[in-house]
Amino acid sequence: MRALPPTARAYVLAAVLAAAACAAPALADPATPWPAVALLAVLYLGCELLRTCPLVGGRVPEGIGSFFPVLTAAVFLLPPAAAALVAVPGGLAQAVVTRPAGVRRVWHAAQQAVAAWAAGGVYGLLGGRAALAGSRAAAGAPPGPDGAGPGADPSAWVADFPYVMLPATAAAVVFCLVLTALDGGVLAAAERRPAATAWQGLLTRSLAPHCVHGLAGLMMAVLWRSPYGIPAALLVLLPMYISCWVFAQYHRERAAHRATIRALVQAVDIKDRYTRGHSERVGQASAMIARELGMADDRLEVVRIAGILHDVGKLGVPTRLLRKDGPLTPEERRIIELHPEYGHEMVRGIGFLGEARSAILHHHERVDGRGYPYGLSGEQIPVLARVVAVADSFDAMTSTRSYSRARPVPVALTELERCAGAQFDPAVVRALVGAIGRHGWHPVVTSDDDLQVIAAGGAPGAPAAI
Template sequence: MLLAAAASLLPLLPGAPARIGLPARLVGPVDWPKVGLLALLHTCWESLAQGLPTPCLRLARRARLRIAQALGRGSRPRAAVSGEPVRPSANTFLPVLFAGVLMLPPAAAALVALPATLTGAAAAPRLLRRAWNAAQFALAAWPASALFRLLDGPWLLLGSRYPDALLPALAAVLVFCLVNGVLVAGIRLLAERCSMAELRRGALSVLGPPAFLHALGGLLVAVLWQGPYGAFAALLALLPLSISAWVFAQGHRERAAHRATVEALVQAVEIKDSYTRGHSERVGRASVLIAGQLGMVGERLRTLHFAGTLHDVGKLGVATELLRRNGPLTEAERRAVEVHPEYGHDLVRGIDFLGEAHAGILHHHERMDGRGYPHGLAGERIPEFARIIAVADAFDSMTSTRSYRRGRPVPEAVAELRRCAGSQFDPLMVEALVTAVDRCGWQPVLPPVEQADAAVPDIPLGVPEPVSRSVARGPR
């Protein structure tokens, strides 16, 4: 791909267009001051947008590093828990690049993003990744600019036929986004082994409203630049666009900081309780499936995902030998483990962005009949987040293999949830999970069993004896 990007710049060499046989429309004279100014604007914007990491993100990364070093597990970061793909150059200020696509020949348009990406201003710390990003934008800009010129776009702009230039501009932006999306999907397929469904969603996500709003911004810059006031008017138009894009970039970074904070806490829990590795993320995912059936969207859905992912963070306050015990616990040991929701609530109380997640973490072991813990709440008094997480937690626990028992097939787990609906679980949440699993599927987790004990029977989830308030599978 790097060679293809380099080849796209060949028309800039003297005499190269004639040898290559490019159409005259795709060549044209290069306005080097314009190329330099656009590249400078793009580089300055990327440097401003990236800036220094937010304090929350720095603390989260430092916490993850120290946790891993203290426990001798290395410092390699885990996969993001948000379920959202990480896209290269997510904060790129596209109006400048689109303006270059509309005003410059293809080879010159491919140059605009190179200084920011190659110098590291676009948040790519490694040289190979910077080279990839540079090639990615070059290969996206070249065909977009070529299509715009083949559709007579530059001549429509020069002739002040701005409305007529709108359709060629949108077509060029569509090509830019499609090429960019395909390249991102390709690298994710090679590096992250993503599913085809995830790749399709990622490729289509670049065609959303933000991309076309950026396109209109790029067209506005190009129109003003070609007018009587030239670059000065274009720079004034970029000012409000830059402010709004900067605010969006800061919001994106703040969300990344939130995810990093959650990752740090989850990593600490799963290092301490190795038999539940991956359980936290799966509970978060199952909680989102349930909430989706209930119509929950937006920020509240994101907060629920955090709550499900952090539901067992209180295990950090429980003795490690109790968490790793293969056999049954004594009554005193069970009471010591049952304190973990309160530990978790105390641990995350000061994290403001979790909001409603605090109640979900504290009450996810409550029961509909009031025999749960820590406060013995019943029915609708149990927060909605907690009722969702309780079902998601039980479902993943039943379908996951542990050292002391094998996981159940999904149909058996569903039957057990329905049997306990009304007494232990909210029937509405149970049916929402069943519907979501039927629609989206669920793959039971079968990790390697280090100390398999086939003689230990699987235990029903319900609790018929009144002497025990906890679920029979244990709060682990």
Template sequence: MEAVPARVRAYVSCVVVGALICLSPLPTVRTPWWAVALLAALYGGCEQAAARWRFAGTFYPVLLAGAFLLPPSAAALVALPGALLSPVEHRPRGLRRIWRAAQLAVAVWAAARVHGALGGRDAVGASDFPYALLPAGAAVLAFCVVLSVLDGGILALAEHVPPRRAWRGLFLRSPAPVAVHGLAGLMMAVLWRSPYGPVAALLVLLPMCVSWWAFAQYHRERAAHQATIRALVQAVDIKDGYTRGHSERVGQASMMIARELGMDEGRVEVLRFAGILHDVGKLGVPTRLLRKDGPLTPEERRVIELHPEYGHEMVRGISFLGEAREAVLHHHERLDGSGYPYGLRGNQIPESARVVAVADAFDAMTSTRCYRRARPVAAALEELERCAGTHFDPRMVTALERALSRHGWHPAVTAEEAARPPLTRPSSVPSPGAHR
């Protein structure tokens, strides 16, 4: 994201202006500055700990406790130091920090406004349960809505995700975890206003920190799985040099099809993994067959056709892949039953495998191989249309066409691919079902 589009910068600028407007009433509001400073320092410390544990997330209890305790403009201020000083992995780091600070400031301000309008501050001060739960719940909901709307805007502008799909997916995933953080924030606020004071309120964070640390451990384990996936794909690329980058491109095309079909972002990610891993079974195929320049004999083709089963054996123990494992096994099945390894027909073929089959064939036809030149995108789509209903699911073909018409096809090209010499002899392009 080094070259940030102008529309994204404009969007971020608008959110920053909104955050400044939220902060503007500060001079006219009676504000307990010591509480603001303590909460801001606490939130900043939590963000630094998150970076140290390499946990991708934000510790919302402190921010929500600020929304329950402070006037809206002061509550918005709590988020700024931690967001502006927290480490950022990807560039442009400055813009990302500013975006996160502005987004959180607006969300906390909205939560504090809703909480105060419903009389939540009085209920917290009087420890009035269960009445304190209603304004706190409404504030948490407002917090989730603002974060989802703002994040959805970034996805729509920077990643070209349709806005409605981006907002729906983000909002559906956020209420449950943020509600838990909101409950902890409410407990902090009640104890803060109780005779026990802020020290007792800080004790609420201890069990939250332990659970957060456990969750960070889970994320590290998941990152280790993903590193294993990358290593497997790199091994395939090294073994079959002329298809280098193919797996990543199939993952990209699978993701485009999945999004066009309206799948939620969690499933989109799984299908991206399916596309990336679909040919991992080639590690079990002799290298001489993968790099053979001429046509394969029937016996050689039977050996290569074992690669989906090899691949399934390799990935079946990676539990988070879910339906991606079925796609690895069945991505060479065909609707008319002419595919392999089991000759499945129609809806017997898992949907994930039908997505990857189209993505795989499309990239195979639009990439240069040792035995033939690449086809133009339009010619590849015509071939997919011709084979729709026999080899490929027409829904998946149509989804790919729509996605390409909207976003185009801009696959990443590795340095090795760019440096290859052009082919010196023309060659006919085989059927999309015949690629290796």
């Protein structure tokens, strides 16, 4: 735990102590159904280990969550303290790729134990266990031994639907709320994030998957208590496991895409040291413009990638020209102006880039038709290219280059507005001005040579972005 800040260490320790307090009553209670606890704990552990097995596709990317149907089934079948115990082995086995791995595994086990205990308490308070027992209770037949199957009169058992759905849904929501609350807290403590942003987006991303896992856990619990017993309950895991495997494959593909983009950008940054970090900042500004224009999330991601890769064609330009101090000759400028075509050729075979390829090719076109490489004008220029053109020029003006000093953000925005209608799409310029007016400009990447928004402005003139 030495790698963590003291506040994060204290937070993790508090979570571990809370988990121990949640699970301790099960150890002291002689009525704890140990056979069911052991079986569910082994099932949960097996599901987590299977997801990291090389024979089924390799380690699951960290961040896509655990396989929770078994744990939610434990919440519905067992007392809260016993459900907390079930969470520990699987939590300790969850895939971790970032150090400190041991602390992260302990953290996963602790937060899942606390979440299972809280969800189990809510489920019991809302009468979930009585509803799951259904007509067995009405007929006077006792529950199956340790919750592991039907009692003396299995034919009398019918779960009380739809009433069991309400406490089960509430338990799944509480389970999600506790996990996300703890996750946000540890992010704030470990990464020193502001409290206002530590929890941002966690709940919206997690609620639907946790509710689906809760429904699968309820199905598993119902079949577990049914006359068909444990073998029928295990059948629920197969389709859920397949869906999680497909989801993991999607994440692996996304990770491969990001690695491809990162490698291309790093190659450009190494070659052109004066624009190091420029690509990421253009991607950030492009995404801000796209969001202001109301583009859908999937298209917003495409325009962000287009902004990041817009200068990849500079890999085909002689390094001496990219690093030249002072103005370029007309011949040198013509050579550099080939970089959009070089970039398009380089990425043409990368299928996942989609619409981003045309933005890379046309981001130096002008709305008055005086741009390059093809002299397109107005609506002929793809909209993503118009977005990247504004973002590119904005970052060029607010960054220190070999041939100009950084201008303050207001000066750069004024220059963009002056050139709107000739060089830039006026609607795109307005979108950038509006986005920065609301959110400010806080670039996520800065280079050693870039001095963001210095007090002294550069010489007036058209925005320079080659």
